[in-house]
Ligand SMILES: [Zn+2]
């Protein structure tokens with residue numbers, strides 16, 4: 001599946017003169033201190049349910065430079081929240097005008113800046129066979145959360161910065177723990193266990209009052225603890241424990 005490449009971000013960054021593309025906004029994308037304060041925004045959303053999503057767009061086009069615009073966090077939220085005002089054509093025109101300024105040479109510093117911009121934009125693919133997936137769009141979390149009925153479908157999940165979901169290593173570790181739990185549950189065929197197997201996503205949601213991917217990164221430890229406890233409480237987990245076998249590896253060992 002196509003995703004945003006670092007070459008694409010470098011190209012975008014070189015054209016944005018380190019300024020938000022919103023008319024007359026002076027906010028930088030990367031501060032002098034190298035802190036990234038801007039966002040990569042999809043003109044036509046990255047995923048179904050996102051702002052200005054176009055089902056007819058190919059993945060390549062979706063994640064290509066022509067469909068991406070660099071905005072400050074504030075304007076990103078604004079354009080994603082009001083899609084009647086900020087239509088696809090309005091954003092294309094905004095981008096075109098902003099990029100008229102020309103191309104800036106890519107120095108090692110701008111290349112580094114582009115890389116950190118890309119890592120801030122974390123893209124996580126959620127594989128689900130449980131039938132329930134939440135798709136979110138960055139910057140418009142409240143407005144654009146929807147639940148889809150899918151079966152073994154790949155969905156791109158774009159998480160807001162500062163959230164667990166925006167950290168690839170943390171997300172990957174939690175996905176690993178969920179998989180581990182499901183693996184341990186799978187051996188059971190009774191109805192109740194089958195229910196438990198599917199219910200881990202719902203249990204997480206209940207425990208954390210929403211999608212774990214949207215929690216602040218500081219709550220990562222809590223999610224991990226919760227899943228460790230759940231795994232240890234499965235039949236296989238309890239057996240392992242009694243034999244002194246570890247049922248999962250730790251985040252520090254996760255790569
Ligand atoms: Zn956006």
Ligand SMILES: [Zn+2]
Nearest residue numbers: 020025072075
């Ligand atoms: Zn702005």
